Amino acid sequence: MxxxxxxxxIFLLIIGIILFIFLPRFISGYWVRVITTIFMxxxxxxxxxxxxxxxxxxxxxxxxxxxxxxxxxxIGMSKGLPFLVVVPLAAITAILFSIIFxxxxxxxxxxYFAIATIGISGALLSVVQNATEITGGAMGTTLPIIxxxxxxxxxxxxxAMLALMVITTLTIYLVIKSKFGFGIRSIKANEEAANSMGxxxxxxxxxxxxxxxxxxSIAGALYAYWMSFIGPEEVFDVMIAVNTxxxxxxxxxxxxxxxxxxxxxxxxxxxxxxxxxxxYHLAVLGITIIIIVFFxxxxxxxxxxxxxxxxELRLRKKVSV
Amino acid sequence: xxxxNIILKIKTLSKHFGALKAVDEVxxxxxxxxxxxxxxxxxxxxxxxxxxxxxxxxxxxxKVIFKDLDISNLKPYQIARNGLTRTFQVVKPLIGMTVxxxxxxxxxxxxxxxxxxxxxASKRAREIIKLVGLESKxxxxxxxxxxxxxxxxxxxxxxxxxxxxxxxxxxxxGLNPAEVEExxxxxxxxxxxxxxxxxYIEHIMKAVMxxxxxxxxxxxxxxxxxxxxxxxxNNSAVIEAYLGKRYTxxxxxxx
Numbered sequence: 001m002x003x004x005x006x007x008x009x010i011f012l013l014i015i016g017i018i019l020f021i022f023l024p025r026f027i028s029g030y031w032v033r034v035i036t037t038i039f040m041x042x043x044x045x046x047x048x049x050x051x052x053x054x055x056x057x058x059x060x061x062x063x064x065x066x067x068x069x070x071x072x073x074x075i076g077m078s079k080g081l082p083f084l085v086v087v088p089l090a091a092i093t094a095i096l097f098s099i100i101f102x103x104x105x106x107x108x109x110x111x112y113f114a115i116a117t118i119g120i121s122g123a124l125l126s127v128v129q130n131a132t133e134i135t136g137g138a139m140g141t142t143l144p145i146i147x148x149x150x151x152x153x154x155x156x157x158x159x160a161m162l163a164l165m166v167i168t169t170l171t172i173y174l175v176i177k178s179k180f181g182f183g184i185r186s187i188k189a190n191e192e193a194a195n196s197m198g199x200x201x202x203x204x205x206x207x208x209x210x211x212x213x214x215x216x217s218i219a220g221a222l223y224a225y226w227m228s229f230i231g232p233e234e235v236f237d238v239m240i241a242v243n244t245x246x247x248x249x250x251x252x253x254x255x256x257x258x259x260x261x262x263x264x265x266x267x268x269x270x271x272x273x274x275x276x277x278x279x280y281h282l283a284v285l286g287i288t289i290i291i292i293v294f295f296x297x298x299x300x301x302x303x304x305x306x307x308x309x310x311x312e313l314r315l316r317k318k319v320s321v
Numbered sequence: 322x323x324x325x326n327i328i329l330k331i332k333t334l335s336k337h338f339g340a341l342k343a344v345d346e347v348x349x350x351x352x353x354x355x356x357x358x359x360x361x362x363x364x365x366x367x368x369x370x371x372x373x374x375x376x377x378x379x380x381x382x383x384k385v386i387f388k389d390l391d392i393s394n395l396k397p398y399q400i401a402r403n404g405l406t407r408t409f410q411v412v413k414p415l416i417g418m419t420v421x422x423x424x425x426x427x428x429x430x431x432x433x434x435x436x437x438x439x440x441x442a443s444k445r446a447r448e449i450i451k452l453v454g455l456e457s458k459x460x461x462x463x464x465x466x467x468x469x470x471x472x473x474x475x476x477x478x479x480x481x482x483x484x485x486x487x488x489x490x491x492x493x494x495g496l497n498p499a500e501v502e503e504x505x506x507x508x509x510x511x512x513x514x515x516x517x518x519x520x521y522i523e524h525i526m527k528a529v530m531x532x533x534x535x536x537x538x539x540x541x542x543x544x545x546x547x548x549x550x551x552x553x554x555n556n557s558a559v560i561e562a563y564l565g566k567r568y569t570x571x572x573x574x575x576x
Binding site for chain 1 (some may be wrong): 401478
């Protein structure tokens with residue numbers, strides 16, 4: 001073979017990115033917004049993938065970082081700060097929260113951690129709802145509207161969200177391939193063994209959550225500016241985490257492209273099918289989770305990888321015979 | 322041998338679970354380069370003692386001094402980075418990774434590995450896989466290999482951490498006699514090559530006799546005897562602990 005797999009993959013990825021950059025020219029504004037949402041879900045799901053798919057800690061309350069990102073952006077911009085100044089502020093705030101809560105909560109394992117994060121997320125929602133003077137309370141709050149045509153604005157957010165998804169995915173890919181990545185994968189495999197092998201598990205867990213918080217909060221910041229109106233129940237919604245967990249499971253937990261593939265499958269599926277029976281949305285979601293867990297536990301990417309592996313083995317056997 | 326030769330000092334170490342004294346004021350020392358056998362019947366407190374020394378569980382009382390450093394209150398990963406490490410009685414492979422990746426984790430995070438890069442770590446991992454004879458299995462998932470291979474993998478993983486003192490917790494458990502023989506030879510060879518100090522935990526006395534310089538016997542959490550393998554096998558307290566009082570007389574009469 002002249003081309004190795006890695007080169008082919010990089011080439012395909014670049015082609016894919018270029019196609020996505022030019023896609024809005026060929027589709028309606030409605031679909032531009034749908035795909036922007038898909039990118040956003042992929043980013044949030046990628047943050048959950050790092051924590052859960054790679055490290056084994058399911059962050060059920062990760063929507064809180066989305067909410068923090070959205071609210072810091074809303075408050076900052078209402079004080080007249082430009083968006084590009086507010087985004088780093090939102091990210092830093094989210095990272096600080098992940099460290100402050102992570103140090104105690106990441107001592108809990110399994111379901112206990114998942115439940116504790118839901119608790120924190122709920123508490124933050126309450127604070128935002130009641131701190132009316134700063135946040136606008138339960139009524140929500142508005143952001144400055146961009147003074148351009150809607151089409152240009154939506155294209156701008158499409159590209160920004162695409163860029164965020166690409167940067168998030170690349171960063172997490174590099175993190176996973178690094179020494180740090182081996183550390184967090186060891187934690188998922190066996191935390192006690194990891195600790196005995198010289199891995200500072202607390203440091204790894206908190207840092208991983210901070211990375212997860214970083215990207216989730218930027219997605220929240222972009223979302224707030226994009227919508228130009230946000231409410232607390234909307235951006236601190238536990239369903240954001242539930243949706244992105246399903247996306248990760250469908251795409252393939254612990255696979256770098258899993259969240260992206262999952263986001264496309266789930267969101268396009270929901271666009272086409274669920275719009276016809278909206279009331280059953282949650283039921284369908286629940287049944288989907290059960291089906292995945294029982295029948296395709298490795299998700300789309302994992303199942304394809306297994307299939308390819310099996311075929312290679314079969315081919316190799318044939319050759320050796 | 323001078324005081325300087327002592328690499329590990331365990332001082333009146335205790336662990337109580339309520340009224341149960343799992344480890345009760347155990348003290349002993351380990352000299353650099355020796356193999357100390359730590360034996361005792363099931364439930365004697367050997368694994369608990371290992372957990373205390375390596376920081377895996379908090380101690381009720383006592384101290385552990387490693388290379389003149391008090392490690393009593395350090396976390397397991399800090400103790401491992403200082404060069405004291407262990408294997409587990411029940412193997413704890415990193416599921417979802419290959420044999421090579423498991424060993425790589427050891428060589429990435431073990432002793433003085435703060436500045437290790439991937440390339441050097443991978444190179445060392447491969448060398449050690451070769452040393453323990455797992456080359457043909459290096460790309461296998463740890464879920465697909467046999468128990469003897471898992472034990473070899475775990476041994477390779479701790480070796481990759483480049484420890485100075487190694488606690489081997491019943492590495493022979495579950496192996497058949499031929500495999501025990503092979504493993505003993507491996508441990509002896511590696512210990513010479515790597516100048517390791519080993520605390521060798523076993524409840525099968527036979528396995529530990531041939532390999533140890535000195536033996537510490539635990540019973541009901543207390544140290545009952547310490548001495549050379551010869552001294553220990555002939556000690557009536559040890560015979561009593563293993564076989565019961567009735568046999569003490571018989572063995573003594575025959576002897």
